[in-house]
Amino acid sequence: MLQTVLDANPAGETINARDTTLAAYRFMLRARVLDDKFAALYRAGKIHGGVFLGRGQEALSAAVGVSLKKTDVFAPLIRDAAGRLAFGETVLDAIRTYFGSSLGPMRGRDGNVHRGRPQEGYLPMISHLGAMISVVNGALFARRMKGISGTVGATCLGDGATSTGAFHEALNQAAVEKLPLVLILADNQYAYSTPTSRQFVCDDLADKAVGYGVEASSVDGTDLAACLKIAGNAVARARSGHGPQLVVAKLLRLCGHGEHDDSNYIDPKLKNSPLGRDCLKVAEEFLLRQQWTDTGTLATWRGEIVTEIEEAVAQVRREPAPDPYDEKWLAISSKHLSEMHEE
Amino acid sequence: MSITYLEAIREAQAHALRDDPRVFIYGQDVGAFGGAFKATKNLQKEFPGRVLDSPISEDAMVGMAVGAAIEGMRPIIEMQFADFSIVGFNQIVNQAATLFWRTNVPCPITVRLPFGGTEGGGPFHSQSIEAIYAHYPGLVVLTPATVEDAYSMLLEAVAIDDPVIFCEHKFLYYHLKAEKLPSEALPIGKARIAREGRDLTVVAYSAMVHEALVAAEELSAEGWEIEVVDLRSVKPLDTDTVIASVARTGRLLCVGEAWPWGGVTAEVIARVASEGFGLLDVPPQRLNAKDTPVPYHPNLWMAHRPTARAVAAAARKILRR
């Protein structure tokens, strides 16, 4: 994989920048097409509950995903379709979870963005914002205790979630334990309808790191090349023992909070500002300018991805829904301690 | 005119804001946006400076309400989902709930919890957590089942001097409609006979009242007359009305959407068993959600929560004994 190329050869930046950027772009594109498909299925009434997209955040998310190794720990959040794919999630896992397929990793018990494979270091988010950070800390702490070195744990968060106590407790905890945590903060200007002015008053969320003695960096979240550099650097510094890293990316959520939300509260000035650029287009223009690809290839990739996702959706839609009669209604693993008695 | 359960909640808040300058509303997205469910729609415009967006800080939201209450205000806190109120749990149960008992200074805050299951809600947007709040001394826990009660009980919640956990069921928000808002209401702490009958008492609250009523209708076709008691408030719990009903029917089924362990249904049965044992012709029964988190897929969710069908099936078992 590309990550290994990067790791093995940190000096050979220019050769590998091309491959890494192209790979990250393809994850972005797959995430965008997948998200668009979920949005269409939602509008057609085919999805139970909400649909939450990462439109406008793919560059940041993909950059995190490609900067990690398969053996790292990753706890993505709602807008991380790209990072999930880059970390190794299959589109089938994503689609099965949205449909609640019994063959998916969550078996219809949990849905949409609440998915993961904890046995593979891919942690399944709960809804409660800020709650995953300390869990990543715990995974890193355990690996250290077990004598496993070189692991990094990354997790993602929004601007709004920095107002939770959980965020502050966990960032401080990571600092105290000097854990290789990479905390990616997508400052997308809104938390649901609430603008950042009602959430915090510091100039830059990176300022939060100072009080905890944590290293921080800020980046233009619409710029894939910049995100790759900053995320790669943060992961490398965490891996080499410099403690927790806070990465703050500025961008704009280019969709509703969920697909139920028309987001008419978003300030048009922001949409027309550099923050409102579509990172996917920016990345395409960059790749073309670098002559790392051409428009024909971009179109071919998109076509291939659309086919891949359409086929996967068609497959999942034929799969069995969970059957309540087959379901094990048991929430603890120690069967002998269960009080459940089936009626 | 027809008004939904959700609109009744909005109207009650508008009424409270209009009538009492001490009232203000604080919660995530409650301002210009009008709240995740639109329960505060247009209120910020109508009452400038008194309907405020909070940061995503449930602990601090409740803590601030307690401080304001000490200063004589009557804050209404909207939790975006009941499930997230757990992040503010410490302030609710250790701060708000103990204040009056420790200091003789009351704590008139209202915490609104949009709760209960909906299709596709999943484990973190579906919880029914009235029992854990009811467990703590010092809290009043309300569970309105009708549009009228949603309105009048919310007004009373704001008016009373104690911290109130106001559990409003998301499933009822849009489904339930009434012709008009009530001008009078039963006081908090009184249960209501939602349907009269002589063969079996079904005690329910919130959305489960409606499942029980549908089940009662189904069973009436089989010749059974089911009495449905709507608790309205789970704390205080109107044991008298329940026992009076059991005295008429001799049979009891308690239905709750929450998990079974240590819940409201267990409390009702414990009270009836200890205070009205001799009134029971057969052992009292209860029906709750299954003892697992709330599942996402509708197939699982429908089996997880008590439905009218499940209530009817449980009732038949009791009636045949």
Ligand SMILES: Cc1ncc(C[n+]2csc(CCOP(=O)(O)OP(=O)(O)O)c2C)c(N)n1
């Ligand atoms: C503790 C907690 N409170 C409230 C919510 C409800 N909620 C879900 S997403 C959201 C907004 C999150 O905003 P932000 O952190 O900026 O992330 P974004 O959606 O912008 O990516 C809120 C309030 C929650 N999930 N958890």
Ligand SMILES: [Mg+2]
């Ligand atoms: Mg945000």
